[in-house]
Every structure is written in structure tokens, then in C-alpha cells.
Amino acid sequence: MPLKAAPKTLPGILAHGYNGFTVRKPTSLARNFASSASRQKQRLLIVGSGWGGYGVLRGVDKNRFDVTIVSPNNYFNFTPLLASCAVGTLEFRCAIEPVRRYTPQVVAYQAWCDKIDFQRKTVRCMPATPPLPQKSSPLANGTTTQFPETGTPFTLHWDKIVLAAGAYSQTFGVPGVKEHAHFLKDVKDARAIRIRILECFEQAMQPTLSDVERRNLLNFCIVGGGPTGVEFASELHDLLHAEIAEHYPSLAKMAKITIYDVAPSILGSFDRTLVEYAEKTFSREGISIFTNHHVEKCSAGKMFVKEQGEVPFGLLVWSTGLAPNPLISSISEFKKDKKTNSILTDEHLNAFKLDGTVDPDVFGIGDCAQIESAILPATAQVANQKAQYLVKKLNKIAKDQDSPKPFKFENQGSLAYIGDWKAIYDNSGKNDKIINKESGRVAWLLWRSAYFTMTLSWRNKILVPTYWFLNWIFGRDITRF
Numbered sequence: 001m002p003l004k005a006a007p008k009t010l011p012g013i014l015a016h017g018y019n020g021f022t023v024r025k026p027t028s029l030a031r032n033f034a035s036s037a038s039r040q041k042q043r044l045l046i047v048g049s050g051w052g053g054y055g056v057l058r059g060v061d062k063n064r065f066d067v068t069i070v071s072p073n074n075y076f077n078f079t080p081l082l083a084s085c086a087v088g089t090l091e092f093r094c095a096i097e098p099v100r101r102y103t104p105q106v107v108a109y110q111a112w113c114d115k116i117d118f119q120r121k122t123v124r125c126m127p128a129t130p131p132l133p134q135k136s137s138p139l140a141n142g143t144t145t146q147f148p149e150t151g152t153p154f155t156l157h158w159d160k161i162v163l164a165a166g167a168y169s170q171t172f173g174v175p176g177v178k179e180h181a182h183f184l185k186d187v188k189d190a191r192a193i194r195i196r197i198l199e200c201f202e203q204a205m206q207p208t209l210s211d212v213e214r215r216n217l218l219n220f221c222i223v224g225g226g227p228t229g230v231e232f233a234s235e236l237h238d239l240l241h242a243e244i245a246e247h248y249p250s251l252a253k254m255a256k257i258t259i260y261d262v263a264p265s266i267l268g269s270f271d272r273t274l275v276e277y278a279e280k281t282f283s284r285e286g287i288s289i290f291t292n293h294h295v296e297k298c299s300a301g302k303m304f305v306k307e308q309g310e311v312p313f314g315l316l317v318w319s320t321g322l323a324p325n326p327l328i329s330s331i332s333e334f335k336k337d338k339k340t341n342s343i344l345t346d347e348h349l350n351a352f353k354l355d356g357t358v359d360p361d362v363f364g365i366g367d368c369a370q371i372e373s374a375i376l377p378a379t380a381q382v383a384n385q386k387a388q389y390l391v392k393k394l395n396k397i398a399k400d401q402d403s404p405k406p407f408k409f410e411n412q413g414s415l416a417y418i419g420d421w422k423a424i425y426d427n428s429g430k431n432d433k434i435i436n437k438e439s440g441r442v443a444w445l446l447w448r449s450a451y452f453t454m455t456l457s458w459r460n461k462i463l464v465p466t467y468w469f470l471n472w473i474f475g476r477d478i479t480r481f
Helices: 027-034 051-059 079-087 187-204 211-217 227-247 272-285 326-330 380-398 441-454 458-474
Strands: 013-018 021-026 042-047 065-071 075-077 096-098 107-117 122-127 135-138 144-147 154-157 160-163 219-223 256-261 287-291 295-299 302-305 309-312 315-318 343-345 350-352 358-364 369-371 414-419 422-426 437-440
Touching: 042 051, 051 065, 051 160, 051 380, 079 187, 079 227, 079 441, 107 326, 187 211, 187 227, 187 315, 211 219, 219 227, 219 309, 227 256, 227 272, 227 414, 272 287, 272 414, 272 422, 272 437, 343 350, 343 358, 414 441, 422 441, 437 441, 441 458
Parallel strands: 042 065, 042 160, 065 107, 160 358, 219 256, 219 315, 256 287, 343 369
Antiparallel strands: 013 021, 075 096, 107 122, 122 154, 135 144, 295 302, 302 309, 350 358, 414 422, 422 437
């Protein structure tokens, strides 16, 4: 039976012939795909997912901003708990929060920011995900060509940008540090350290090694006497005197923890009486402290200290401060701090241009930015408070309300764990506080309660005390996998 001719297209219908039939498509659908909706919300771009960037991401009004976050990690690191994760006191997921908790309201890209054009308000990004295998694509002449599926730069546009890219670990140009030392700024670092600690004991357990080789392998060195280095040394001490002493009794006696620092004392930001308490505690526990010592270079399994010569190690953890982020170093449109090379901002967290005026659309927070009139320490506490202030500011801008008062840092004190259920707490700069200085078990309770309170999600508020309790009852897991 012959096919009938296709009927005429009705008004408001698009017709496309297909094998003699008419495929009909409403013009309303075509308009939806062909035209873009009018943009009313401002585009807010957040660079970085640390204490600053993630804090802004959590609090900013997503109904009033088109929010995009770009970070090489798709998670936030709860840095105060990384030392505990590195020895198995806590599991790794206790110290991270997913960025995609706030999608699809927020567009998230796991990528590096390579270059920012502040005139055109664009940023060029490079994917931080592994490239897919290249695939062959046939051409008209029969030949093939290779097209990588990822790894291609892309560009994002913004109306307002929050620079919260953080900072890198400072090596002071010491040769071999990047190749042979471990850092402790990311949950990946904590995982690598935990694997290496257990690896050292399994290697030392081999019957072919001499006692000298075992002692060299079980020498755990920490360079940097700040809170991060001190807390890791303390957590490692707890591991050695608990699970390691139980399961590797002969090796535990050979293990040694040593802290090196170029400064005259450790924990330089703490009150002197608290520092002396920590040093005496470490001395009783067998943790060696070498201040005014300078590391000249590192190689595989050994470092060279100016005052001591060659020092063998099984694990070297490097924690000597912060180095500028390459992205921030590449920015030449704004004023920089001469010492840290971080961007200088006013008290409203807007970046200063070279001519002394501020850019109302560029904000700097976290370790990559400093307030020019009040240089603050590069700590999680400062970055978190700046993020909370900026959230209020941005939400007021979106509502066309007056900007909040200038940012003012409220010091909540400093805490450091020193091992064996002891800690130190310093808030001596605030005379109106009930507790200005504390050490021992009371400070340890303050330390644990503070970190438990600061955890962001209810999931981790449950996981953290659960793992504390489980490890107290059953001990840490020392399996290596």
C-alpha cells in the first residue's frame, strides 16, 4: 500500500522529514533550547576549598548567587585532626567534608586555576582529574586522529571572586625535601604517613637487618616545632607506647622521635610557661627536641643537619610554615605582603589595587591573603572567621543592604596536644576569659571538646567521638593495606 504524503505542518510545529514521515516538535521546546534565560543572579566564583573557601561555600545564599567553586580537591580538610588520622586515632573520613554536599545548587569543578584575568573577569582552569585514554576518531579521508577526553583548559566567567587558594608547605629551598619528606596539610598526606609508619616497623621486623639498621629505620624525625609538628610527635608517641609496644615489643624500644627547629624553642606563639611544660613533658616521654638546628639537605633515608651532620631516618615529616601559592604569586594586579607574598586587603576583605584603591568584586581570605592594617597569623581560626564575615557581607550585597562593620578577629585561644591525654591551652591575650592558660588533662578536655564542636557535619560529629571511644576500648588499627 503506498504511503500517504506527509501532512502539512500546523502552525506552531516544526516538521522534520524522516523516511517519508513527519516528526513534529513544538516550537516552545525549540525556543527553550535555543535561547538562554535572562541572568539576574551575580556569578560568584570561589577559588579553593579550605577553611576560607569552604566556609563561604557553606554560608553564602545560593538563591541570590550563581555559585561556582574551583578546587583541585573535591573535599574540605579539617586540618586539626590530620595528626590523629596519621597514626590511626581517627579514620580519614573524620577529617574531610565533601564539597558536593551543596550541589546541584553549586557548580563544582575539580581543577586548578592557572590564570585570572581581572579585566575581563575570567579565570582559566586546568582539570585536576586524570586524563581519560585517548580515543581514535575517523576522518573523512579514512585517517584517524587522537583527541584527549580531558586535560583541556577551560574558562569560567565571574562577577565576584573569592580568592581562598591557601598556601603550600614551606621548604626554604632545602634540597631533597620535596622528594624525601612527608608533609601534613592534606588527608592524602596523613594516609601516606600512616602507611610509612607501619612500613617502617614491618621492614625493621625482617630478620636480615642489624640492630643499627633497625634503629635508623625507626628514627622518626619532625622538622618544625609549631603546633602541627608537636601534635604529630605527640600522636606518634601515643601509638608507639600503646599498640606498637604491644605488637612489636622488641622494636618499640628502638623507636625514637626527634623534633628539629631553627627557632630557640618550640611552639613560639604560646606562652613561655606552657612551652616549658610541653618541653618537660616531652623530655620525660623520651621525645628529643633540638632547637637552633638547621637542615641543609635531604636524601633517601638521611638528612644533613648543620649542627649534627648526617642523621638517618625512617620517616621525615616536614612542617616549617607556609609558602605562597603559585596562583597568588602570578597575580600582579594587587598589592602583596613583602614577607609572605600574600594579597593585601582592607578591613572589608577587598583586595587592594596597586594604586591603593580596592576592587569591590575581588575578596581575599585564608592563607593567601592578609589584612594590611592588621597582620594576622595564618591559622584555621582566622580563615574561618574571615569566611563567616564574608558570608554576611555577600548576603547583604545580594539584598542591597549596607555592608557590615569592618572585620575584627576574635582570638579564641590556641590549643596543642602534647601526648598521654595532656594538652596546653593559651588565651593569655584575653584578660576577660575565665581560663587564660591551662595545661594537662583539663586542657586535653578543652582540646577534644573544641575540635568536636568545630566539626562541620552531623555525620562527623558522630564519627569523631565514636572512633575516639572505639580506639580507647579496642586500640588503633595497625594493619597496612
